[in-house]
Amino acid sequence: MTWQTVVGLEIHAQMSTETKMFCACVRETGAEANHNICPVCTGWPGALPVLNAEAVRRAIRAAISLGCQIQPESRFDRKNYFYPDLPKGYQISQFYRPYALGGEIHFPREDGTDAVLPLVRIHMEEDAGKSIHADDQTSRIDLNRCSSPLLEIVTEPLPMSGVEAANCVRSTREILRWIGVSDADMEKGNLRADVNVSVRPTGSDPLGTRTELKNLNSFVSIQRSVEVESARQIQVLEAGGVIRQETRLWHQEDEVTEEMRGKEDSPDYRYFPDPDLPVVIIELTDIERERSSLPETPASRRVRLVEQLQIAPREAESILARREFGDFFDAMMAAGLSAASASNWFRGEVLRHLNELELNLDDYPLTAESIAAVVKSVEEDRISVAKGREILQQSIADGRSPTEILAGTSEQVSDESTLMAWVQGVLESHPDVVDKIRAGDARLMGFLTGQVMQASKGAANPRKVQQILQRLIQQS
Amino acid sequence: MSSPPSLPPRDATVGEVTRWLGEHRCSARQLIDGYLDFLEHLGREIGAVVETFPEQARAAADQSDQRRAAGEILGPLDGIPFTAKMNITTEQGTSDASSSILKGFRAHEDATAVRRLRAAGAVLTGKSNCDEFAMGASNETSCHGVVSNPWDRSRVPGGSSGGAAALAGSHGWAFHLGSDTGGSIRQPAAFCSATGFKPTWGRVSRRGLIAFGSSLDQICPVARDSEDCRQVLQVMEGHDPLDATSLTLDDETVQPISRVALVSEGFGPAIDEQIATAVQAAAGQMADQGIEIIERSLPHIEAANACYQVIATAEASSNLARYDGVHVGARESSKDLQSLYETSRHRGFGSEVRRRILLGTFVLSAGYREAYYTRAQAVRDLIREGIDQVLEECDALLLPVSPFAPFPIGERIDDPIALYACDILTVIANLAGVPALALPCGFDASGLPIGMQLMGARGSDHRLLELGSRWQQWTDHHRALPDGGAA
Numbered sequence: 001m002t003w004q005t006v007v008g009l010e011i012h013a014q015m016s017t018e019t020k021m022f023c024a025c026v027r028e029t030g031a032e033a034n035h036n037i038c039p040v041c042t043g044w045p046g047a048l049p050v051l052n053a054e055a056v057r058r059a060i061r062a063a064i065s066l067g068c069q070i071q072p073e074s075r076f077d078r079k080n081y082f083y084p085d086l087p088k089g090y091q092i093s094q095f096y097r098p099y100a101l102g103g104e105i106h107f108p109r110e111d112g113t114d115a116v117l118p119l120v121r122i123h124m125e126e127d128a129g130k131s132i133h134a135d136d137q138t139s140r141i142d143l144n145r146c147s148s149p150l151l152e153i154v155t156e157p158l159p160m161s162g163v164e165a166a167n168c169v170r171s172t173r174e175i176l177r178w179i180g181v182s183d184a185d186m187e188k189g190n191l192r193a194d195v196n197v198s199v200r201p202t203g204s205d206p207l208g209t210r211t212e213l214k215n216l217n218s219f220v221s222i223q224r225s226v227e228v229e230s231a232r233q234i235q236v237l238e239a240g241g242v243i244r245q246e247t248r249l250w251h252q253e254d255e256v257t258e259e260m261r262g263k264e265d266s267p268d269y270r271y272f273p274d275p276d277l278p279v280v281i282i283e284l285t286d287i288e289r290e291r292s293s294l295p296e297t298p299a300s301r302r303v304r305l306v307e308q309l310q311i312a313p314r315e316a317e318s319i320l321a322r323r324e325f326g327d328f329f330d331a332m333m334a335a336g337l338s339a340a341s342a343s344n345w346f347r348g349e350v351l352r353h354l355n356e357l358e359l360n361l362d363d364y365p366l367t368a369e370s371i372a373a374v375v376k377s378v379e380e381d382r383i384s385v386a387k388g389r390e391i392l393q394q395s396i397a398d399g400r401s402p403t404e405i406l407a408g409t410s411e412q413v414s415d416e417s418t419l420m421a422w423v424q425g426v427l428e429s430h431p432d433v434v435d436k437i438r439a440g441d442a443r444l445m446g447f448l449t450g451q452v453m454q455a456s457k458g459a460a461n462p463r464k465v466q467q468i469l470q471r472l473i474q475q476s
Numbered sequence: 477m478s479s480p481p482s483l484p485p486r487d488a489t490v491g492e493v494t495r496w497l498g499e500h501r502c503s504a505r506q507l508i509d510g511y512l513d514f515l516e517h518l519g520r521e522i523g524a525v526v527e528t529f530p531e532q533a534r535a536a537a538d539q540s541d542q543r544r545a546a547g548e549i550l551g552p553l554d555g556i557p558f559t560a561k562m563n564i565t566t567e568q569g570t571s572d573a574s575s576s577i578l579k580g581f582r583a584h585e586d587a588t589a590v591r592r593l594r595a596a597g598a599v600l601t602g603k604s605n606c607d608e609f610a611m612g613a614s615n616e617t618s619c620h621g622v623v624s625n626p627w628d629r630s631r632v633p634g635g636s637s638g639g640a641a642a643l644a645g646s647h648g649w650a651f652h653l654g655s656d657t658g659g660s661i662r663q664p665a666a667f668c669s670a671t672g673f674k675p676t677w678g679r680v681s682r683r684g685l686i687a688f689g690s691s692l693d694q695i696c697p698v699a700r701d702s703e704d705c706r707q708v709l710q711v712m713e714g715h716d717p718l719d720a721t722s723l724t725l726d727d728e729t730v731q732p733i734s735r736v737a738l739v740s741e742g743f744g745p746a747i748d749e750q751i752a753t754a755v756q757a758a759a760g761q762m763a764d765q766g767i768e769i770i771e772r773s774l775p776h777i778e779a780a781n782a783c784y785q786v787i788a789t790a791e792a793s794s795n796l797a798r799y800d801g802v803h804v805g806a807r808e809s810s811k812d813l814q815s816l817y818e819t820s821r822h823r824g825f826g827s828e829v830r831r832r833i834l835l836g837t838f839v840l841s842a843g844y845r846e847a848y849y850t851r852a853q854a855v856r857d858l859i860r861e862g863i864d865q866v867l868e869e870c871d872a873l874l875l876p877v878s879p880f881a882p883f884p885i886g887e888r889i890d891d892p893i894a895l896y897a898c899d900i901l902t903v904i905a906n907l908a909g910v911p912a913l914a915l916p917c918g919f920d921a922s923g924l925p926i927g928m929q930l931m932g933a934r935g936s937d938h939r940l941l942e943l944g945s946r947w948q949q950w951t952d953h954h955r956a957l958p959d960g961g962a963a
Contacts, residue, residue: 039585043798045573046565046583046684050720078794080840082817087804089797141802270840272849275691275791276682277720 001238002202005230007165007195008157008210009117011172012150013182014127014190015058021126021149022049022092029188033142041147043088048276051076055149058181059099059124060282060290062151065179065297066172068103068122070287076124076277079269084141085129093125093152095271099280105155107171110163117168118156125150145189151182157196157207162226166219169193178323179294192217197229199237208233209243213250213257225250229257301326309339318347324361325351331368337375345375349392357396366395370402382411384462414461416468419452422460423468426451437473445469483510487957488648490704494552497544504544504555507649508537508599511557514647515602522646523615523623524639525559528602529568533557536599543597552707554597557650559604561640562620564653564695565684566590566600573686574618575608577805577824587684588719589653589695589712596711604639604652608826609796610660610688612636613898616889617828624885625667626958627925631882634664634898637672637698644670644698645925646958651699651708657689658784659877659902661696662914666877666927669916669956671948672698673705673941676934677909678723680709681716687795689788692906701954702913702944709937733871733943736762736930737772742875742901750920755876755928758917758947762874765950767943770870775862777904779855781896784903786839786852793836799824831892860908867910867933872940875901877914877927902929911937913944916953925956 020027023040039047063070075097078090103119129146133139153172160168173184173191184191193216198208211233213225229250233243245263296304298320305316305326319329328350332342350371354364371392378388387409395402413419426448427434437444445466452465483506484496496502512530519525540555549555560566563573565583572578586594594600608617615623615638623638625631626646633642637654641661644652645668654661656674665672673696680695687693697708715724738759743752763769799805801820808823810816825833839848866873879900888894905912910931917928932940948954 045686048683048719080794084802090794268842272840
């Protein structure tokens with residue numbers, strides 16, 4: 001018998017708002033422990049939550065981008081449980097009436113075809129703090145993360161492999177990043193997933209009993225846990241056993257899953273509407289405002305680059321890789337460059353610099369405008385391509401702006417008669433080389449160009465020099 | 477300037493004291509000194525006062541006098557003493573909600589209502605005793621001890637705002653902040669012959685009120701008369717950016733109330749006959765003054781107390797989860813997390829609070845939730861709709877506050893059902909979110925105070941208070957003071 005693995009996901013993404021979900025504390029990762037806390041997020045007696053409007057705006061953007069139906073009225077509930085990193089003794093979450101229903105995630109199958117994972121819902125909630133269990137038997141609690149705004153994206157179950165499950169989370173990450181809703185960085189813990197795994201005989205319709213693997217924080221752990229857990233389930237079933245509905249722990253190092261608690265032991269969260277928070281009302285105008293400020297989607301940007309701007313698909317992909325790449329490319333065009341030269345210089349120079357310097361575009365010292373100024377000088381023959389590249393490199397090295405360096409650079413000499421004099425001088429000193437070229441050794445043209453550039457102390461326009469060299473050698 | 481001849485009479489209202497201050501018949505400093513003396517002696521004797529702030533209060537009084545001398549007073553409450561219930565956070569002193577689990581807790585921050593009153597010049601002089609986490613109707617569950625009724629010290633003052641009402645019932649000059657979740661300001665006001673007002677839910681910010689049943693809780697004034705409550709409400713009320721459920725108020729034109737409905741269920745067999753008679757007499761006095769009195773039945777009122785017990789305890793079970801011994805709350809040393817929770821919470825909470833947490837946890841539990849919590853919410857909707865309907869035919873409802881007179885200390889404390897019966901006529905206002913005003917309306921044969929209450933539509937707070945003021949001009953029940961403890 002062959003088996004089919006079915007996976008459902010719960011993806012938790014921390015929204016990249018300035019402040020937390022229900023208070024004015026700064027939401028940042030990496031601050032000193034218990035630095036960003038206040039009476040509200042630590043549940044002091046008398047403190048009350050107030051919903052962060054910016055979090056709702058981001059949540060709306062996510063729901064639009066994932067194709068959900070946004071609910072005109074939603075509500076926050078309390079999920080009650082005791083844990084030291086949950087200072088109120090409850091988590092504020094949308095259980096009964098989430099703000100977004102339906103929607104879908106597009107993801108690539110292993111064979112490269114596109115597939116769709118339908119969503120059940122998205123809801124907003126607050127995060128808990130962190131417990132740090134030390135070796136000396138003490139536990140420390142850091143509440144900086146407590147009450148950070150989260151989106152929980154809950155999918156339907158769909159047959160898929162471990163690789164494809166990771167692809168789904170990857171696609172979600174790309175969208176959330178693209179629209180600026182979440183940094184969605186798994187390493188920093190602001191993107192996590194719970195995975196529900198079941199298996200059924202291939203061709204069978206009803207779903208098998210599922211197990212849940214919680215808090216997976218890397219693509220590898222998502223992929224491998226699905227593979228390992230489905231293999232375990234198949235082994236149990238083939239040996240005549242049954243799968244219990246339970247929550248299991250994933251051990252990344254040993255690549256095994258371990259029973260944590262059964263369904264009957266699962267906590268009773270005693271959800272009820274939070275009386276401290278009014279109904280969340282999302283008007284059509286709120287949705288339209290977010291929709292109109294959403295960035296171009298990757299798909300429509302691809303169409304624009306390839307079909308409208310005639311950029312080769314392979315070149316377009318590197319510009320599409322991140323939203324800020326395309327934005328920079330657009331800024332280069334807005335500064336007066338043609339699509340072709342913006343593409344060439346972005347890929348040839350900007351991406352190379354980022355690679356070499358290991359920088360994000362956000363930290364890149366050059367602006368699209370200053371690069372465009374240099375490129376225009378090249379295109380107007382005032383400086384050489386090599387000189388243009390050198391100016392950019394120099395600007396990165398010494399911090400002066402490219403335009404400043406450009407201003408201090410003498411323009412290259414393109415005047416025919418001046419160039420002719422230099423070229424003729426070089427030809428006369430190297431008759432043997434001229435002969436060899438005429439005999440078919442075209443590579444030596446470079447040598448002659450170099451000699452002319454040297455004679456001009458680098459001032460000659462190399463492109464024109466080549467033209468003149470070619471003409472003279474062929475003529476005589 | 478010659479020194480003032482004396483202090484205002486002991487029964488003087490805030491309004492009257494304001495006139496004394498305005499006419500320089502006494503200074504705020506003299507007033508505060510005199511009031512602190514009352515708090516330290518009678519206030520402590522009856523257990524109503526937990527702590528006082530003499531230094532800060534005297535300094536604030538001196539500043540008030542300087543403002544007055546410069547002609548820059550901040551309003552009618554400038555220089556007036558007030559106290560806050562132990563479940564209302566204050567920058568000064570402790571705010572432990574009368575619970576061992578919070579013993580010594582300093583909030584370091586004024587509740588919004590307290591902040592607004594202090595900004596209007598009112599002087600915080602101390603903190604008043606109450607039932608633990610405001611759970612009780614007799615002020616017998618406090619970790620600070622029992623409060624005595626100033627009219628008969630062997631009897632309870634009512635609860636949970638027993639300290640605040642006992643102070644208001646014993647002495648004028650001041651107002652007191654309490655809270656009302658199911659009757660906690662009105663029932664002690666009635667027991668102590670004071671005037672207490674529960675605003676429309678959301679009218680006063682709950683920021684700084686240590687939560688019990690959040691959808692029912694309101695911070696409330698208790699004072700000598702309705703006009704004093706109105707002045708205090710006017711300063712406290714209105715939207716607070718720190719409480720998402722606080723209301724943004726429109727300018728309210730106060731249309732005088734002209735038609736009042738007696739609620740027939742308030743005069744049934746479960747109600748003490750002398751109380752029913754006194755409230756009916758009050759209705760007669762209103763009729764004599766030209767107010768039309770009709771009689772109406774409130775649908776579903778018989779289900780109100782059960783509904784209230786389910787919703788209030790459900791919310792309390794969640795609100796009190798934060799007192800876990802890890803963050804806020806006394807921590808008992810323990811070998812593991814589970815026992816840390818169990819011992820901290822078992823030792824920190826009193827038995828009544830534990831009982832309500834258990835009940836609330838039960839009614840929200842899987843398998844019982846539908847039968848209790850969900851059903852109670854549906855009943856709550858019916859009660860709200862019922863009261864709204866009756867209030868379309870009249871401006872206010874009139875009924876007794878308590879079905880019986882103040883009872884002896886210890887009589888009901890071991891019988892929760894008997895204790896919960898205190899709430900049968902008050903909880904409807906909290907369930908429906910409507911304002912309710914408790915007014916003294918006489919004494920029974922044993923000389924124990926009787927209170928009546930007016931309820932109006934949501935948002936008609938100032939109309940109710942205006943009717944209360946008018947009625948108090950026609951009558952003088954609210955002027956009575958118990959013997960003893962002269963200021």
